[in-house]
Amino acid sequence: MKAFIRWLKGPQSDFLLFIIVLVLLNLAGMRSFFRIDTTKSKSYSLSQSSKQLVRTLEQPLSVKVFFSSNLPSPYNNTAQYVRDLLSEYAGAANKQFSWETFDMNNPESQSMARSYRLNQIQIQELKESEVGFKNVWMGLVLTYADRIEILDGITSSEGLEYKLTTKMTSMINAVSALAGLKGQADLNLYLSEDLAAFNIQGFSSIEPSVSKAAEAVNKANMNRIRYNYVKPAQADVESLSETYGIPLIRWTNNKDGSTGKGIIGLVLSYNDTFRLIPLQMSQSLFGSYGIAGLDDLEKNITENLASLVSRSTEIGYVSGHGELSLQDAQSGAANLAAYASDMYGFKEIRTAEEEIPSNISTLIINGPTEEFGEEELYKIDQFVMKGGKLAVFLDPFIEKQDQMAMYYGMPPSYEKNATGLEKLLKAYGVEPAEGYVMDKQCYSQSAPGKGKTEFYFAPVIHQSGLKNNHPVTSNLSYVLFLQSGALTLNDAASASGAEAHVLAKTSKESWLQKEITALDPSYIFPPAKENMGEYNLAVLLEGSFKSAFANAPAKGNDEKAGTADAAGTAKTSAGAQNALVSEAHVSSGIQRSAVFVAGSSKITSGALIDEEGGQPVAVFVRNVFDFLNGSEDFCYMRSKGLSRNVLDKVEPVSAAVAKLFNQYILPLLVAVAGLIGRHMKKRRTKAIQKRYAQDENAQEAVQ
Structure with missing residues (x-):
C-alpha cells in the first residue's frame, strides 16, 4: 500500500491520472451544461431578449424534442446544439418553462410526432465509404396555453435561437398581449x-x-x-x-x-x-x-396598452402615393411582408384620408412617387414629435415606361422624384441628393464570350462601409444596395440634440450619376479618381427633433x-x-424618436428579397424594423453567425494576393513563429541547466 501511495505521489502516475481526470470531466460534461462563448457576435450565448421572455412566463411553456438518435455528422452537432440551447433557456427561465426529449425508436414517440404533424426528413449518410440516405426525425413542438407551434426539419443550428424566441413571442402575445408587463401601467x-x-x-x-x-x-x-x-x-x-x-x-x-x-x-x-x-x-x-x-x-386603451407594453406587432405602412405594393411579389414589397409576418403585420394607412392610429409606434414610407399634401406631411411630422418611429425608403428617380416603348424594347425614362418628404427629412437632419450612386465596388457578373460586367448601380457595402457595433449592422459581412440615391447629413439633428449614425456608405471609388438616359452598364463610365468619394446610402437619426412646421397648416376653407x-x-x-x-401643435419632440432613411426602395422589393429573407439585405431591412420597434436583441439573434471575414477586394490582382497570403504565407509565418519559440525555449533550458551546474561546482569547491 505504501508503495502504491509513493507511486501516486511520484511523476510516474501523472499521465494515468491525467487520463482519469479527463474521462471524469467528459462524463460530468455529458450530464451538465457549461459554455464559454468567445465569438465576436456571441453566436453561442442566449440573448437578453430570450432570457427576459422565459423569465416572465405566466403560463407553462413546454418544448418537446423529437430528434432521432445516432445522427451522422454534422446533424449530431445540431442535435447537441438544440439540447444545449434548451438547457440555456431552462437555466434562465422561471418554473413555467420545461423541455423533454423523446426516444424516436419508440413507436409511441413516432405516433406522437405525427400527431403534431411532424414529418421524417431525408439526410445523407456516409457509411463504409458509400453515400446513402436515411430518414430521421428532427423537429420541435412548442405548447403554450391552447397554442401549438412546430419547428420541423431542423438540419442546422443557424438562426435557431431567433426562430425559437420569435415562435414563443408570437404564442405568448396571441394568448396575452400584456404578458411582458411588470407591475401596472x-x-x-x-x-x-x-x-x-x-x-x-x-x-x-x-x-x-x-x-x-x-x-x-x-x-x-x-x-x-x-x-x-x-x-x-x-x-x-x-x-x-x-x-x-x-x-x-x-x-x-x-x-x-x-x-x-x-x-x-x-x-x-x-x-x-x-x-x-x-x-x-x-x-x-x-x-x-x-x-x-x-x-x-x-378599444383604444387596450390597443395602446398592448403596444406600450409588449412592443407593437402592427406597423403602419403609408399608401396612396405610388408606394411599393404589399401585394406585388415581383416589384413590390410582398416578399418583405411575408418575411416579416412571423412578428409583424403591416397596416396600410392612407394619410390623405385618415389619422395615424395612436397605437402605431412605427411608420414606413416605402418608395413613394407622388407628392404628399401639407396636411399629410404635418400628420407624419407630429407623429415623430410625439415619439413615433419613421422609416423612409426614398428613390431619387421615377422609372417610367409606356407600353409602346416596352414593345419596341426601349429603355424606361428617369424623372426626378419629388415627394415633399424632403422638407421633413431636411428639418430632422438628412437631405437626399440628386442622382444615382455608382460604385466600382459593386455586383458583377461574368458571361461566356462577354467577360465581366460590372453593375455600378448595385453597390456592395462591405464591413468597412457598415457601422460597427450597431444592432442593425454589427454582424453583417456585406449588404447589396440597388439604384440608390445619396444622403447628406446637415446640422439640424445635432442642433436639436439628436444623434446621427451612418449605417451604410459606399467605397471611396463612388460617384453620383445625375443624368440617367439608360441604366445599362454599357453606357456608364467611371469618372476620374479625383471626382470620386464616399456616399451615405442609409442613415439613422435618434433623439428629439424640431418640427418641420412652425404652425399647423390651415385646413379646408369651409366657412x-x-x-x-x-x-x-x-x-x-x-x-x-x-x-x-x-x-394642438407640438413644436419639438416630447418623446425620444428615431428616423431611418435609405436612398432606395429597391432593397425592400422582390428584386432583392425573397420570402425566406435569404440575402443579407433582407436581414438589414428587417433589423431596421426591429430596432425601430424596440427589439434590438432580435437584430443580434437574427444575424448571429452571418459575420464572416470575407475578402473585400474587387481587383483580380488584389484578390489573388490576399488569397495567396491567407493560404500560404500566413501558415508559413505561424510555423516560423513556432520554430523561433521552440529555439528560444531550448536556449532558456540550456541557460538554466548551465546556471545550476555552475552552482553545484561552486558548492563542491567550497566543501
Whole structure:
C-alpha cells in the first residue's frame, strides 16, 4: 500500500491520472451544461431578449424534442446544439418553462410526432465509404396555453435561437398581449373643471366613460392598469400640455376680457414611455363643441396598452402615393411582408384620408412617387414629435415606361422624384441628393464570350462601409444596395440634440450619376479618381427633433367649420360669448424618436428579397424594423453567425494576393513563429541547466 501511495505521489502516475481526470470531466460534461462563448457576435450565448421572455412566463411553456438518435455528422452537432440551447433557456427561465426529449425508436414517440404533424426528413449518410440516405426525425413542438407551434426539419443550428424566441413571442402575445408587463401601467385623465362652463357636449360624460372603460380593460387583463383622475390647476396646465402633447385650450371672456386655459387629455404611461389616447374637444360644422373619442375608449386603451407594453406587432405602412405594393411579389414589397409576418403585420394607412392610429409606434414610407399634401406631411411630422418611429425608403428617380416603348424594347425614362418628404427629412437632419450612386465596388457578373460586367448601380457595402457595433449592422459581412440615391447629413439633428449614425456608405471609388438616359452598364463610365468619394446610402437619426412646421397648416376653407389662426388653432365664430381656442401643435419632440432613411426602395422589393429573407439585405431591412420597434436583441439573434471575414477586394490582382497570403504565407509565418519559440525555449533550458551546474561546482569547491 505504501508503495502504491509513493507511486501516486511520484511523476510516474501523472499521465494515468491525467487520463482519469479527463474521462471524469467528459462524463460530468455529458450530464451538465457549461459554455464559454468567445465569438465576436456571441453566436453561442442566449440573448437578453430570450432570457427576459422565459423569465416572465405566466403560463407553462413546454418544448418537446423529437430528434432521432445516432445522427451522422454534422446533424449530431445540431442535435447537441438544440439540447444545449434548451438547457440555456431552462437555466434562465422561471418554473413555467420545461423541455423533454423523446426516444424516436419508440413507436409511441413516432405516433406522437405525427400527431403534431411532424414529418421524417431525408439526410445523407456516409457509411463504409458509400453515400446513402436515411430518414430521421428532427423537429420541435412548442405548447403554450391552447397554442401549438412546430419547428420541423431542423438540419442546422443557424438562426435557431431567433426562430425559437420569435415562435414563443408570437404564442405568448396571441394568448396575452400584456404578458411582458411588470407591475401596472398608469391611465391618467387630465380634465380641467373650468371647461364645464362652456357647455361642451359630452363633457360631463368624460370621467364616467373613462372610468368604465378602465374597469372593463382591467377586468379583461387582470387589473393591469391604475386609473387616476387628475384635475390640474391653471398653473400646471401648460406644463402638462408640453409634456404629453395634450392640446391646450385657451379662452377669452368677451364681456370682461378675462382669459383662461385648460386641457382634456387621456395619457397611458408605462416606465418611461406613454401614449396619448384619442380623446379631445372637437367642433361641429355649426360651431358647437363636443368630445370626440368617447365611443372607442375601451378599444383604444387596450390597443395602446398592448403596444406600450409588449412592443407593437402592427406597423403602419403609408399608401396612396405610388408606394411599393404589399401585394406585388415581383416589384413590390410582398416578399418583405411575408418575411416579416412571423412578428409583424403591416397596416396600410392612407394619410390623405385618415389619422395615424395612436397605437402605431412605427411608420414606413416605402418608395413613394407622388407628392404628399401639407396636411399629410404635418400628420407624419407630429407623429415623430410625439415619439413615433419613421422609416423612409426614398428613390431619387421615377422609372417610367409606356407600353409602346416596352414593345419596341426601349429603355424606361428617369424623372426626378419629388415627394415633399424632403422638407421633413431636411428639418430632422438628412437631405437626399440628386442622382444615382455608382460604385466600382459593386455586383458583377461574368458571361461566356462577354467577360465581366460590372453593375455600378448595385453597390456592395462591405464591413468597412457598415457601422460597427450597431444592432442593425454589427454582424453583417456585406449588404447589396440597388439604384440608390445619396444622403447628406446637415446640422439640424445635432442642433436639436439628436444623434446621427451612418449605417451604410459606399467605397471611396463612388460617384453620383445625375443624368440617367439608360441604366445599362454599357453606357456608364467611371469618372476620374479625383471626382470620386464616399456616399451615405442609409442613415439613422435618434433623439428629439424640431418640427418641420412652425404652425399647423390651415385646413379646408369651409366657412361653417370655424377657421384656423396663424398658430394652427381651431376657433369658434366671432359672435360667441366665450371664444375657445385649441392649440394642438407640438413644436419639438416630447418623446425620444428615431428616423431611418435609405436612398432606395429597391432593397425592400422582390428584386432583392425573397420570402425566406435569404440575402443579407433582407436581414438589414428587417433589423431596421426591429430596432425601430424596440427589439434590438432580435437584430443580434437574427444575424448571429452571418459575420464572416470575407475578402473585400474587387481587383483580380488584389484578390489573388490576399488569397495567396491567407493560404500560404500566413501558415508559413505561424510555423516560423513556432520554430523561433521552440529555439528560444531550448536556449532558456540550456541557460538554466548551465546556471545550476555552475552552482553545484561552486558548492563542491567550497566543501
